[in-house]
Amino acid sequence: MATDTDHTFDVIVIGLGPGGEHVAGTLAERGLRVLAVDRNLVGGECPYWGCIPSKMMIRAADALAEARRVEGLAGSVGEVRPDWSVVAKRLREEATDNWNDQVAVDRLTGKGATVLHGTGRITGQGSVDVDGTAYTATKGVVVNPGTTAAVPPIDGLRDTPYWTNHEIIEAAELPASLVVLGGGAIGCELGQVMARFGVEVTIVEAAERILSAEEPEASEKLVDALEADGIAVRAGVGAEKVSHDGSTFTVTLADGSTLQAERLLVATGRRADPAAVGLDTVGVPADSHTAPVDDRCRVADGVWAVGDITGKGAFTHVSMYQAGIVIRDVLGDDGPPAEYAALPRVTFTDPEVGAVGMTESQARDQLANVQVGVTPLGETTRGWIAKADGLIKVVADADRGVLVGATAMGPAGGEVLGALSVAVHGEVPVDRLRSMIYAYPTLHRGIETALGQLG
Numbered sequence: 266m267a268t269d270t271d272h273t274f275d276v277i278v279i280g281l282g283p284g285g286e287h288v289a290g291t292l293a294e295r296g297l298r299v300l301a302v303d304r305n306l307v308g309g310e311c312p313y314w315g316c317i318p319s320k321m322m323i324r325a326a327d328a329l330a331e332a333r334r335v336e337g338l339a340g341s342v343g344e345v346r347p348d349w350s351v352v353a354k355r356l357r358e359e360a361t362d363n364w365n366d367q368v369a370v371d372r373l374t375g376k377g378a379t380v381l382h383g384t385g386r387i388t389g390q391g392s393v394d395v396d397g398t399a400y401t402a403t404k405g406v407v408v409n410p411g412t413t414a415a416v417p418p419i420d421g422l423r424d425t426p427y428w429t430n431h432e433i434i435e436a437a438e439l440p441a442s443l444v445v446l447g448g449g450a451i452g453c454e455l456g457q458v459m460a461r462f463g464v465e466v467t468i469v470e471a472a473e474r475i476l477s478a479e480e481p482e483a484s485e486k487l488v489d490a491l492e493a494d495g496i497a498v499r500a501g502v503g504a505e506k507v508s509h510d511g512s513t514f515t516v517t518l519a520d521g522s523t524l525q526a527e528r529l530l531v532a533t534g535r536r537a538d539p540a541a542v543g544l545d546t547v548g549v550p551a552d553s554h555t556a557p558v559d560d561r562c563r564v565a566d567g568v569w570a571v572g573d574i575t576g577k578g579a580f581t582h583v584s585m586y587q588a589g590i591v592i593r594d595v596l597g598d599d600g601p602p603a604e605y606a607a608l609p610r611v612t613f614t615d616p617e618v619g620a621v622g623m624t625e626s627q628a629r630d631q632l633a634n635v636q637v638g639v640t641p642l643g644e645t646t647r648g649w650i651a652k653a654d655g656l657i658k659v660v661a662d663a664d665r666g667v668l669v670g671a672t673a674m675g676p677a678g679g680e681v682l683g684a685l686s687v688a689v690h691g692e693v694p695v696d697r698l699r700s701m702i703y704a705y706p707t708l709h710r711g712i713e714t715a716l717g718q719l720g
């Protein structure tokens with residue numbers, strides 16, 4: 266029989282994505298009584314159906330592409346024969362432990378937290394319900410419930426056996442053909458993986474261009490790269506109807522054309538549901554799609570939110586960054602407030618699209634005096650040597666003389682981005698960036714050329 270002490274904790278964490286797990290583990294290590302609740306796997310989407318397995322798939326697909334590049338550069342490696350079973354085994358055995366979170370549970374328990382598998386919901390200030398049992402949090406509640414795949418209201422779609430990121434990542438075998446709805450990060454990354462493993466892929470993007478949140482120059486180059494992998498990119502046209510006859514999907518597009526494929530992946534964004542975790546009981550409107558947070562990630566007195574649900578960027582690095590801020594706030598430690606002006610993101614296609622801060626169009630909407638510089642990677646010595654496609658773009662606030670955004674697209678674009686992230690975050694004066702020595706021949710020398718085009 267549980268006592269009141271069993272039901273009273275200093276902090277209750279509902280949802281254990283990367284940020285929630287970090288908050289729970291760290292606060293427990295610091296001596297607080299922590300109840301950590303997840304209805305599914307401790308660690309959330311990132312380790313089981315998100316970043317880690319998708320990047321392992323990408324690593325494998327890139328190895329195939331690299332082997333195919335031997336021809337024309339170094340001779341021949343014979344026929345490159347993809348075998349998905351190698352990837353599926355690695356995902357199952359090395360990445361996800363067959364989608365079992367015992368190691369993560371033990372790690373959290375080892376730090377001193379009490380871990381519960383169940384669905385948590387805030388029921389009022391300091392009160393939480395987990396599957397019908399009431400718990401009390403004396404210091405506060407942290408929510409990190411993440412998102413689920415947003416399934417658009419397309420006629421017929423919900424009645425079909427469509428895939429989301431879960432099914433494609435768990436797939437033991439690949440289909441012969443795949444339609445991907447959505448040309449965002451998931452659609453482009455996983456679409457390219459599938460194509461490189463021999464799947465006939467079509468990406469359908471309702472917006473005018475794929476990866477529409479990033480620079481148009483990057484979208485354009487990415488279309489070229491995806492088409493070179495044999496992918497059909499249909500942008501600027503939505504799907505109006507989806508049906509499945511037991512073996513084949515038929516997708517009718519707004520222009521009247523139809524596509525057929527063995528599988529359909531829905532990658533049209535993610536949906537958060539603050540009310541499902543009880544944030545409506547602490548002042549968040551019941552129909553809100555994000556949990557509004559202040560610069561300490563507070564939603565209300567004694568309630569914090571971290572991760573995708575905050576709408577500050579659906580990335581693991583945001584979840585972890587916010588977790589650090591919440592940990593400090595709960596403990597009363599000093600530290601800087603949250604800032605998102607230098608938010609970095611990387612789409613791990615080949616070439617990678619790394620970006621930080623504002624795009625040119627965001628900057629023009631918000632600032633009076635914007636300057637841009639763009640260097641195609643092929644015009645840098647290293648890019649030419651490597652036959653690499655991509656670009657470096659810098660966006661400057663000319664009034665302040667600093668970069669407010671940048672894109673690094675190319676091989677290891679996410680790594681080249683590091684230098685640009687430092688420049689945007691540190692508000693390093695453009696003159697100072699121009700006076701730097703850039704190693705030769707590197708891809709990041711393209712930054713110097715792009716800076717040269719500013720004003």
Ligand SMILES: Cc1cc2nc3c(=O)[nH]c(=O)nc-3n(C[C@H](O)[C@H](O)[C@H](O)COP(=O)(O)OP(=O)(O)OC[C@H]3O[C@@H](n4cnc5c(N)ncnc54)[C@H](O)[C@@H]3O)c2cc1C
Pocket residue numbers: 279280281282283284285302303304305306307308309310311314315316317319320383384385386409410411412430451541542571572573574578579580581582583584613
């Ligand atoms: C295919 C894919 C690839 C991605 N690749 C990258 C990448 O390369 N880099 C990157 O930075 N990001 C990537 N992301 C995004 C990244 O996975 C998320 O931003 C990250 O997981 C952080 O999410 P989160 O902290 O909000 O919580 P999540 O990881 O979504 O976890 C939330 C947890 O809360 C639990 N939960 C929800 N409601 C309740 C409740 N009421 N009670 C109890 N538990 C609950 C869920 O079961 C889940 O375990 C990718 C996402 C996908 C889908």
Ligand SMILES: NC(=O)c1ccc[n+]([C@@H]2O[C@H](COP(=O)([O-])OP(=O)(O)OC[C@H]3O[C@@H](n4cnc5c(N)ncnc54)[C@H](O)[C@@H]3O)[C@@H](O)[C@H]2O)c1
Pocket residue numbers: 417419446447448449450451452454469470471472475476477502503504532533534535578579580610611612613
């Ligand atoms: N490398 C990374 O960091 C990485 C990788 C994958 C996912 N993620 C995170 O996960 C989030 C979700 O990924 P995502 O790709 O699902 O979302 P997304 O928002 O990146 O892209 C969704 C795309 O679907 C399109 N779309 C919406 N409705 C549509 C419809 N009915 N038909 C056709 N297209 C439609 C949108 O215009 C958009 O381009 C990302 O925003 C990102 O934050 C990150």
